Amino acid sequence: MHVWNDIDTEMMRFLIMGAGALGSALGGFLSKARHAVTFVGRAPHMTAVREQGLRITGIWGDHVVKSIDARTDTAGLERGAFDVIVITTKSYDTANAVAAIEHLVAADTLVCSYQNGLGNAETIAETVGWPRTVGARAIYGVRLAEPGCAEVTVIAEPTALGVYDADAPADRVRAIAALMNDAGVPTVYTDRIATVLWAKVAYNCALNPLSALLDVPYGALLETDHARAVMREVITELYDVGHAMKIPLAPPTAETYIRLLYEELIPPTAAHYASMREDLRLGRRTEIDALNGAICRYGSEHDVPCPTNAFLTRLIHAREHAFGITY
Numbered sequence: 165m166h167v168w169n170d171i172d173t174e175m176m177r178f179l180i181m182g183a184g185a186l187g188s189a190l191g192g193f194l195s196k197a198r199h200a201v202t203f204v205g206r207a208p209h210m211t212a213v214r215e216q217g218l219r220i221t222g223i224w225g226d227h228v229v230k231s232i233d234a235r236t237d238t239a240g241l242e243r244g245a246f247d248v249i250v251i252t253t254k255s256y257d258t259a260n261a262v263a264a265i266e267h268l269v270a271a272d273t274l275v276c277s278y279q280n281g282l283g284n285a286e287t288i289a290e291t292v293g294w295p296r297t298v299g300a301r302a303i304y305g306v307r308l309a310e311p312g313c314a315e316v317t318v319i320a321e322p323t324a325l326g327v328y329d330a331d332a333p334a335d336r337v338r339a340i341a342a343l344m345n346d347a348g349v350p351t352v353y354t355d356r357i358a359t360v361l362w363a364k365v366a367y368n369c370a371l372n373p374l375s376a377l378l379d380v381p382y383g384a385l386l387e388t389d390h391a392r393a394v395m396r397e398v399i400t401e402l403y404d405v406g407h408a409m410k411i412p413l414a415p416p417t418a419e420t421y422i423r424l425l426y427e428e429l430i431p432p433t434a435a436h437y438a439s440m441r442e443d444l445r446l447g448r449r450t451e452i453d454a455l456n457g458a459i460c461r462y463g464s465e466h467d468v469p470c471p472t473n474a475f476l477t478r479l480i481h482a483r484e485h486a487f488g489i490t491y
Contacts, residue, residue: 166295166331169272171247173339175199179246179268181261183234184209185306187252188314190278190349192218192229197347202233202241204264210234212312221309222316224348237264244270248298248340251288255281255454262291274298274337276325281454282365282462285328294329298337299357301364304350305439320433322350326357359414366402366421367429368438369456370395373476375438376450377483383434386426396422397472402459408466440480447487452480 176199180191183205195201195218203210217230235241246268253261258279269275269292276298277284289297304319325341327334337353344351354360371382374391378384385391403418415421443450456473463470 166271171272171336173336173343176247176340176343177245178202179204179241179249179265181238181249181251181265182253182257184252185308185314186302186304187250187278188213188218188308189220189224189304189306189316190250190252190344191232192220192227192314193224193348194344195229195232196227197343199343199347201231202235202246204235204238207236208311209308210236212310216312219313220316221313222306223319224316238268241268243268244273246273248274248276250276250278250300251284252278254449255279255284255451256449258284258287262288266291269296274333274340276300278302278323279454280364280368281451282361282458283454289328295327295331295333297329297332298325298327298340299361300325301354301357301360303364318433318436319350322352324352324354324357324360326354326360328357356412356414359412362402362406362411362413363421365455365458366399367425369402369459369473370398370425371430372438372440373452373456373480376440376444377476377479379441381435381437382430386430386434392426394472394476395425398456398476399425401463401468401470401473405459405463405466405468405470408468409462444480444483444487447489449484449489450480452477456480 178194179202180187181204183203191201213232213234217228218232220227249265251261274296275288275292277288278300285297285299301324303321305317307315309315325337327337341351341353374385399422400418406413440450457477459473460470
């Protein structure tokens with residue numbers, strides 16, 4: 165059993181790996197709260213942050229943060245230089261991100277999947293081990309208005325952090341959640357990280373591909389029996405897979421979740437479009453394989469048929485292929 169050394173949570177050292185919109189907002193507020201923050205991201209954004217500072221706008225106020233070390237790769241960074249490495253890449257880049265940070269992980273380093281979809285924590289844990297792997301369920305929206313500027317657009321619930329392993333330092337992660345919250349990013353600790361992640365995935369699986377393919381906001385999906393029927397099938401299949409995997413889903417039944425989705429979850433976000441729609445509009449690869457595609461993979465492993473999730477996954481891949489995206 166690993167013995168975790170005490171660390172100073174008053175000033176922690178964070179690496180945001182894949183600092184796009186979401187990672188920039190998180191890292192910006194952490195830096196503003198006097199934690200040491202390093203970004204690794206794409207050149208135009210990193211150049212702007214390095215030369216002009218990071219500008220944050222939107223629902224959490226206007227801020228300019230000039231204390232961030234912004235880089236385009238991990239070259240020159242040393243093992244043990246960070247208390248927490250937060251991976252904020254798209255899910256299809258998780259393996260590459262882990263390979264890029266593996267040499268930085270010391271005995272007491274934690275690696276957090278601050279991402280969408282399923283399978284990211286497993287990819288991280290394959291390299292760093294489950295005791296060092298932290299899960300995060302983030303439900304707030306950020307967009308890069310321009311290089312160097314992150315706009316926080318919406319929040320549904322506080323971010324939830326949690327651990328997967330009995331040997332993980334739960335108290336340390338609880339402290340990290342508290343300091344993120346104190347820094348201005350609403351965050352709580354949960355001892356049911358798998359449960360809350362699957363609840364978010366259920367929401368995304370039901371709404372994102374349909375919003376993207378039909379080019380409609382979430383609220384419009386409630387207006388036809390056709391879309392309602394597809395959403396019902398997606399959720400029913402997801403719950404069948406979750407139960408086969410013994411995931412402690414909440415609410416516990418598909419019917420209860422469907423009622424929650426229709427009556428409480430969709431109405432407040434009725435005007436919003438899925439980010440997957442924006443990906444398709446711009447000819448970018450989507451995260452469908454970490455959402456409906458992941459449900460299909462897990463279903464195959466547990467002999468649970470998922471025809472509707474499989475069909476939506478194929479349709480999204482077909483749209484991607486039209487833009488020349490292959491993998």
